[in-house]
Amino acid sequence: MLYETTIMNIRDLTIEELKVALDDLSEEKYRAKQVFEWLHKKRITSFDEATNISKNLKEKLKESFDLTFPTIYKEYISKIDETKKYLILLNDGNIIESVLMKYKYGYSLCISSQVGCNMGCAFCASTISGLKRSLSVNELLAQVYVIANHNNIKISHVVIMGSGEPLNNFDNIIKFIEIICCEEGQNISERNITISTCGIIEKIDELAKLNKSLTLALSLHAPNDEIRRKIMPVAKAYDIKSVMKSMANYFIKTNRRITFEYSLIKNVNDSRQCALELVKLFNESFKNKHIDYNVNLIPVNVVKENSFERPDTNTLKSFRSLLENNGVFVNIRRELGKDISGSCGQLRASVK
Numbered sequence: 221m222l223y224e225t226t227i228m229n230i231r232d233l234t235i236e237e238l239k240v241a242l243d244d245l246s247e248e249k250y251r252a253k254q255v256f257e258w259l260h261k262k263r264i265t266s267f268d269e270a271t272n273i274s275k276n277l278k279e280k281l282k283e284s285f286d287l288t289f290p291t292i293y294k295e296y297i298s299k300i301d302e303t304k305k306y307l308i309l310l311n312d313g314n315i316i317e318s319v320l321m322k323y324k325y326g327y328s329l330c331i332s333s334q335v336g337c338n339m340g341c342a343f344c345a346s347t348i349s350g351l352k353r354s355l356s357v358n359e360l361l362a363q364v365y366v367i368a369n370h371n372n373i374k375i376s377h378v379v380i381m382g383s384g385e386p387l388n389n390f391d392n393i394i395k396f397i398e399i400i401c402c403e404e405g406q407n408i409s410e411r412n413i414t415i416s417t418c419g420i421i422e423k424i425d426e427l428a429k430l431n432k433s434l435t436l437a438l439s440l441h442a443p444n445d446e447i448r449r450k451i452m453p454v455a456k457a458y459d460i461k462s463v464m465k466s467m468a469n470y471f472i473k474t475n476r477r478i479t480f481e482y483s484l485i486k487n488v489n490d491s492r493q494c495a496l497e498l499v500k501l502f503n504e505s506f507k508n509k510h511i512d513y514n515v516n517l518i519p520v521n522v523v524k525e526n527s528f529e530r531p532d533t534n535t536l537k538s539f540r541s542l543l544e545n546n547g548v549f550v551n552i553r554r555e556l557g558k559d560i561s562g563s564c565g566q567l568r569a570s571v572k
């Protein structure tokens with residue numbers, strides 16, 4: 221028996237694992253596909269909704285598996301841009317946040333990977349109360365399912381950029397991606413999933429080895445170790461050149477364009493000198509290699525517990541121009557959900 225000691229949440233299982241589990245319950249393996257589709261394509265919240273499953277199997281499933289699901293605790297709707305922020309209540313009373321954004325191409329959901337975060341970035345709200353725990357596969361999936369159900373929509377893009385460091389919840393994140401991308405589930409394309417990391421080298425390399433078509437974003441935020449270490453403690457463990465090398469390797473292995481996030485903070489990393497150093501960093505890191513990359517510039521979002529400020533518009537424009545004039549492809553991130561604290565670095569964990 222695979223799962224005899226604890227009652228497992230059935231959504232934590234891949235379709236292959238479900239086949240084994242049903243076999244253990246003396247059920248035909250083909251039933252796994254049906255059950256999986258009810259759970260992951262139709263996003264049911266109770267076995268009773270599964271109409272083509274026999275009563276007998278439903279009873280067995282109810283006895284053998286947990287199907288509880290996090291729920292929406294609160295919804296905030298931005299008056300500016302229709303962005304919606306959700307507080308999601310987990311079974312243990314913890315609350316996480318997810319943000320739904322509407323684009324021309326469809327709906328994109330920003331999900332959390334952990335309850336809180338222990339990376340300690342100086343400008344980010346998610347880390348202020350530390351890390352409580354990582355999210356289970358079911359809790360990662362639930363953010364997509366409950367929000368899609370609530371709005372009666374299909375979510376086409378997922379960005380793993382809410383609270384937490386996704387690469388520190390590596391196995392669950394990979395399983396989440398396998399389930400959400402599979403044909404019998406939400407069938408989201410791997411290309412439409414973005415993982416953002418503060419730069420944990422071994423995990424970036426592990427991800428590269430999996431050779432998935434995911435988009436990988438690095439939170440860079442500085443052109444050198446000196447500044448990076450002041451605002452991102454993780455930079456003390458991994459120097460900037462080695463992180464850049466891992467990112468280049470990710471592109472070489474997967475052929476997926478890599479992204480660099482750069483939050484501009486007044487008088488910290490927004491000078492002309494910083495822009496030029498950043499160009500030099502890209503040129504040196506990617507010398508003699510064709511690496512497809514882009515930079516997302518984001519004026520830092522306000523977090524009440526710290527005193528970081530955004531640069532003025534002219535500084536932002538000239539920083540952008542310096543990069544562009546030196547051949548760097550730059551996006552200025554549209555800020556969504558500003559009035560509901562739904563922007564990057566503003567998401568938090570709380571408790572009911």
Ligand code: SAH
Pocket residue numbers: 339341343344345380381382383384385386416417418419437438439481483518519520521522523564565566
């Ligand atoms: N731990 C991951 C993902 C979560 S943070 C990471 O570090 O990438 C998502 C993005 O928001 C990161 O690029 C992060 O650096 C950025 N961010 C955090 N606080 C911010 C703030 N106050 N303003 C703008 N961006 C912020």
